[in-house]
Amino acid sequence: MALKKKDLKPAAGAALLPQLMTEAAGPGEGAVELPLDSLHAARPDWNFYSPLSDDKMVELIASIRDNGLLHPIVVWRRPGQPDMVLSGHNRLEAFRRLYKTTGEEKYARIPCTVRQDLTEEQAREIIVDSNWVQRNLTPSEKARSICQKYALSGRKARAANGSEHLSTYEIIARQYGLSGRQIARYVKLGSLRPALLELLDSGRLGVAAGVRLADLPASLQEQAAPFIRQNGIRPAQLQQLRPDMTPEELDDLLEQEGGAARRPVTVSLEVPARLRREFLAMARAWLEEREDEA
Secondary structure (H helix, E strand, O other): OOOOHHHOOOOHHHHHHHHHHHOOOOOEOOEEEEEHHHEEOOOOOOOOOOOOOHHHHHHHHHHHHHHOOOOOEEEEOOOOOOEEEEEOHHHHHHHHHHHHHHOOHHHOEEEEEEEOOOOHHHHHHHHHHHHHHHOOOOHHHHHHHHHHHHHHHOOOOOOEEOOEEOOHHHHHHHHHOOOHHHHHHHHHHOOOOHHHHHHHHHOOOOHHHHHHHOOOOHHHHHHHHHHHHHHOOOHHHHHOOOOOOOHHHHHHHHOOOOOOOOOOOOOOOOOOHHHHHHHHHHHHHHHHHHHHHO
């Protein structure tokens, strides 16, 4: 019997998201206005998303100035602690800039949906879900989001309907409108070293290549990153990667003939001072000859 979508119980944060994203912007039922200074950002390890670029922030500020705030931000209220922003860090920053620039009191407070009935896991999930829905994320942010979501859902969360069971990958896939295979790829990308994630975000490394490189131990990933940054990596080289290869084998693979330009190396040796110019001229001539042959 096929599992119907309505039978799938979403994670807590995902269940709250539609309500949070569609509530009215102005003060009223479910929303209150709070002073800007009373609101604090979520912890960096929870809200690891980059802020809006300058041009996007200018667009957001202009939209708020011309149309008002379309959706209240979402904050978490806990006894004895400051209100934590879960969704709306960029909107809050836009209000702060507008208040600083204009001095208008209407920007001294911001409409908020206040949640008190949340666990820490639910709060973290709202951060991930709202950023996934509202932002154009980089590949590394997508990978980290899925890894966070996977961890919060448990290593083997299941939803049952008769005899059918869904893996955690499949549950997340349904919530985010992706395939289970895509979820698995993003989880794997989450194990890439920062240097390779940077290349992924810049477009110099493809997602499929990143997935292959994620199989390597961290030390080999670090070793490969400078070469890939300079030369790229070919599909044939990717196919030969093995988690158990030695550093020397990885060097040999990356520098194979027919690949991208070989990694430059520095050679140090001593020559008599009187032969320095003659030696350099000979070395340059030899390199030029070799490059012509290539």
